[in-house]
Amino acid sequence: MAEDLNWAIGGEAGDGIDSTGKIFAQAQSRAGRHVFTSKDFASRIRGGYTAYKIRSSTDRVQSVVNRLDVLVALTQRTIDENLDELHDGSVVVYDGERSWEAEIPGDITGVDVPLKSLAEDAGGAIMRNVVALGAVCAIVDFPVEKLDEALEKRFGGKGEKIVENNKTAARKGADYVEEEYDGFDYSLETTDSDYVLLNGDEAIGMGAIAAGCRFYAGYPITPATDVMEYLTGRIDQFGGHVVQAEDELSAINMALGAARAGARSMTATSGPGIDLMTETFGLVATSETPLVICDVMRAGPSTGMPTKQEQGDLNSLLYGGHGEIPRFVIAPTTISECFHKTIEAFNLAEQYQTPVYLVADLSMAVTEQTFAPEEFDMDAVEIDRGKVVDDDSIDHYLDEQDRFQPHYDAADGVSPRAFPGTDGGAHMSTGLEHDELGRRTEDTDERIDQVEKRQRKVETAKQEEDWSYRDYGDPDADTLVISWGSNEGAIVEAMDALQSEGTDVRFLSVPYIFPRPDLSEEIEAAERTVVVECNAQGQFADLIEHDVLERVQRVTKFDGVRFDADELADAIRDVVDGSAAADEVTA
Amino acid sequence: MSSDVRFTDFKSDKQPTWCPGCGDFGTMNGMMKALANTGNDPDNTFVVAGIGCSGKIGTYMHSYALHGVHGRALPVGCGVKIANPDLEVMVAGGDGDGYSIGAGHFVHAVRRNVDMTYVVMDNRIYGLTKGQASPTSREDFETSTSPDGPKQPPVNPLALAHAAGATFIAQSFSSDAQRHAEIVQEAIEHDGFGFVNVFSPCVTFNDVDTYDYFRDSLVDLAETDHDPSDEQQAKEVIMDGETEHMGVIYQDDDSVPFNELHGVTENMAEIPDGAPDGAMDLVREFY
Known part of the structure; x- marks a missing residue:
């Protein structure tokens, strides 16, 4: 991967951290750099540490890493919170005129910019974060003009004057750093690509x-x-x-x-x-x-x-x-x-x-x-509304008394829908168990029909739809990693790092939790399987384990009547005889 | 809509299981008459019913209907009407559904002022669970779960509606078939949220708030010089702890219903086969 830059701005909630970060992210995106942002924030409107981080590269970035190259610190806590990510060569921008004295470890370069004073020169102290962005542009060799469009997008609604003041503020920050400092190792490469963020x-x-x-x-x-x-x-x-x-x-x-x-x-x-x-x-x-x-x-x-x-x-x-x-x-x-x-x-x-x-x-x-x-x-984009009837086609779905059947017991489980306003479609729907017409029932046969009908829809969907996964890495690798949700990006980048050490991994990124793909063959083929997820109990891991367990036979009943001894004896006898369906017996 | 709709067209083929003499029979008949009188038919009408004896109404009426979760009928009705303003939406429930488990929704549905009708069958008792105190039960009303009475004042649903900014407040009596139907009809015709609290006696579990009690005590506002557009007069009726009233108590003639206020006029069920025209502009916004 092309070299990445990891940048952050941090301060107190209410300091405008989020909008400042977004301006820099947008500017890089428009300049043809891939951007991945992350936020540390607390559930409060003011006060408390908050930070906006950007990782960017000319190659695709899809994760955060634990390295910070340039940090704009509006508070000492911002520096303290990120000490373990700062490294030899990192740059910290701070405002020496503020009431706190920045304590910056020796191998990190401190760049003291009078953010507030320069912002006041440009038209108001409120623009100090934009001054900081300008300073960052000079540090990472990113043309300050490339902030302009993002500033227009952010402040355009507040009038031309405000936009111009912000552009001036950014330039003051850049000019200050160029005059007072030199010798930074960073250079943000730009491309002709134009991305959405x-x-x-x-x-x-x-x-x-x-x-x-x-x-x-x-x-x-x-x-x-x-x-x-x-x-x-x-x-x-x-x-x-x-x-x-x-x-x-x-x-x-x-x-x-x-x-x-x-x-x-x-x-x-x-x-x-x-x-x-x-x-x-x-x-x-x-x-x-x-x-x-x-x-x-x-x-x-x-x-x-x-x-x-x-x-x-x-x-x-x-x-x-x-x-x-x-x-x-x-x-x-x-x-x-x-x-x-x-x-x-x-x-x-x-x-x-x-x-x-x-x-x-x-x-x-x-x-x-x-x-x-x-x-x-x-x-x-394709839109499939399923089975919907209109004033004409509804005739096919009426019973012998011309009544619409919203819960018609279709072979695939999917009954027709009539939107209100459709002639002849008036019907009831209810949370009570119901018959095909939608009317309340406690009849055992109708109950069984409707439970099975609803379940059959899922079975139909399992057959008809694609419940696949995304397959990354070496399909013959000994180690199989399975995950779900937003972990995909971090895992893919982790695989790059592992591969450079000679460790090959196959990774299945699963977007379908239910129904979900049967991974038994993939698990069988690997020597070891790891399930990655952001929780304590390993809930998805439990599902994966469940899927590869030996099947048991099932005796079930759901008609609203409890088991009686005779039918249970019959059901179990059927299982023993082998005369029941392989995996399911309904008592 | 056909002009020859009769109120019996709104009757389903299911026989009600309400107790003989239950007030809900009269309440339902009046709703059906009012719907027919206002030119509606079952195919353009959506009835939302709550849970309880009153909630069974969706089964006994013929229309598009949903019988939902206890206390949440009003939000369902709001969703139906906002999504398709061409439908006539009527929500029906009991005093438990509306003033206890659903009290929060009641207040906010009133505020939202969606153009629909809310009929509450108020029998001042929990009937389906066989006789416990309801939010409108009298302070000293003895029940299986309140042997010495609930010892808390009953909710005044009219005052609750008024405090929430109701644009139409009415009260009727299920046994007065003609007046009840007229009052529900006025609620339907109101541009906004038409709220009707209906005294609908429970003949099995409430021996205090009976037909005789209401017949003897109810004052029909139509027979007085009450002016529903006068908010001050309405307040006096609402807060009158001595006399039970029926009729239209308050109506704000300047009411602007939700859909009109928010410019939501289209039937949302109608959408194109692909992404809508102009959808690419949504992507470009993220440059």
């Missing part, structure tokens, strides 16, 4: 609009709020709307209502919101309503660490809710996949009239990364 939440929002999502209801929660903020205003341009609900219980029910009205509909939240939404999740599945529910995971349980990374919700998403609830759980592994998998989630939801959990995690949600714009090809 976005985070996972934005990619999910953009994917939703592309997929025809028109209704979003949500309740603000870190780190999923960016999805809602992205869609607000933008989705309206396409005939949609965002509703801020009073809580997550309401959000999922509004989204459910919109989906019943025929809209492609979604909500996004994080773990605590998933807990609340689980109340309605079973209703979504039982009423066979297509709905995309996005979980942007953060560290739990309970309030946990709201601004920290974890992939701890897997079991909750797979098993959450009382009773047995058919569902799909898909987890994009990169930011661009957040876009593509969101579109896929909407298609799956409607084709199979089943709720889809779309799972992202904090580090992916708030991390920005560069991509070629072609990676978001809107012309390639």
Whole structure:
């Protein structure tokens, strides 16, 4: 890989760290450098350490590393927090006129720039971070003019004067460093490429609009709020709307209502919101309503660490809710996949009239990364709404009394949908067990038919859809690494490092949690298998182990009546005789 | 919409399992009449029902319907209406569904002022679970879970709605078939959130708030000089702890419903086969 530069700005929350970092990230992106950003932040509006880090290179970068080359430190704590990442040759920019005296270890170069004074010269102390950016340009040999477009994008709404002042501030910073210092080893190479820069939440929002999502209801929660903020205003341009609900219980029910009205509909939240939404999740599945529910995971349980990374919700998403609830759980592994998998989630939801959990995690949600714009090809977007009837085709789905059958027991499990307003389609949907017409039933045969019908949709999907993985590295390597979610980028880069030491690894990046690919052959072929995930218990590892276990025969019953001794004896006798189906006996 | 819709077209072929004499029969009949009288038909009507005796209404009516989770009927109705403003949306539930487990949603649905109708079958008791205190039960009302009465004041749903900024507040009585249907019809015709609290007696578990009690005590505002557009008069009726009223108590003639206020006018069910026109602009924004 071409040489990378690792840069950061750190200070207190409220110091404008985030927007300053974003300006530098955008400037590098437009100058043809690949960028990968990360944030250290706390759940508070002011005070507390916060930092924005950028790794960039002319080659693709998809992870952070533990090395920092240039650091803009607005506080001593910024230096202290990053001491272990600074190295011989690192440069720290600070403002010696501020009240603290920077303590900088000997082998690190301190560059003292009067950020505040220079900013005041340019028109206001508020621009001190931009002065710092200008200083950084001089240190890393990056033309200061290349900041201009990003400054216009950031400050354009505040008027020409503000933009010009900021451009001046940047130049003052650059000029100061060029006059007072020399001999830096860094040189930021630029290329003719032009990239887009976005985070996972934005990619999910953009994917939703592309997929025809028109209704979003949500309740603000870190780190999923960016999805809602992205869609607000933008989705309206396409005939949609965002509703801020009073809580997550309401959000999922509004989204459910919109989906019943025929809209492609979604909500996004994080773990605590998933807990609340689980109340309605079973209703979504039982009423066979297509709905995309996005979980942007953060560290739990309970309030946990709201601004920290974890992939701890897997079991909750797979098993959450009382009773047995058919569902799909898909987890994009990169930011661009957040876009593509969101579109896929909407298609799956409607084709199979089943709720889809779309799972992202904090580090992916708030991390920005560069991509070629072609990676978001809107012309390639395909929308499949599944079986929907209109005023004419509805005739094929009426019973002998001309009643529409929303839960028709079709061979593939997928019944037709009639959007409200369709003539002759009026029907009931309910969280109660129901017959094909949607009317409440406790009849044992109808109960069994409907449970099996809903389950059969998942079986159909397993057969019909592609539940594959991304395969990296040497297919014959002794060591097999399996992972899910946002770890892909870091693992791919780790493989480069391992390979240079002579260690070959095969890596399977799995975006489908349920259904998921059967990895038994791949595991069998390897000498050792490692499952990588951001949680304590190894929840995905449990699933992988489960998948390769010996199968047991099953005796099940779900018609609402308990086992009786005679039928159990019969069922077990059938198993012993071998007269029952190989893997399943229904009592 | 056909002009020859009769209210019985809104009846499903399922026989209600409500107790003989239950107020919910009259409440439902009035809703069906009001829907037919306002030119709706089952194929453009969406009924959302809560949980409890009242929640069974979705099964006994014929229309597009969802019978959902306890207490969350209002958010479902909001979602339906916002997504397709051409539909007539009616939400129905009980006093437990609306003022206890769903009280939070009630307040916010009122504030949101989506153009739909909310009919609460208020029998001041939990019927389906066989007779426990509800949020509108009297302070001294003895039940299996409150042998000496709940010893807390009942919720005043009219005051709750008013405090949340309701644009239409009404109260009716299931047994007064004509007035009940008229009042629900006015709620349907209101541009915004039409809230009707219906006294719908439970003949099995509530021997205090009975048909006789309401017949004897209810004052019909239509027979007084009450002006629903006068907020001060409405407040006096709402806060009158002595007299039970029925009729339209308050109506804000300047109400602008949610969809109109936010410019949400399209049926969101209609989308193109691929990404919408102009979607590439979304990508370019990230330069």
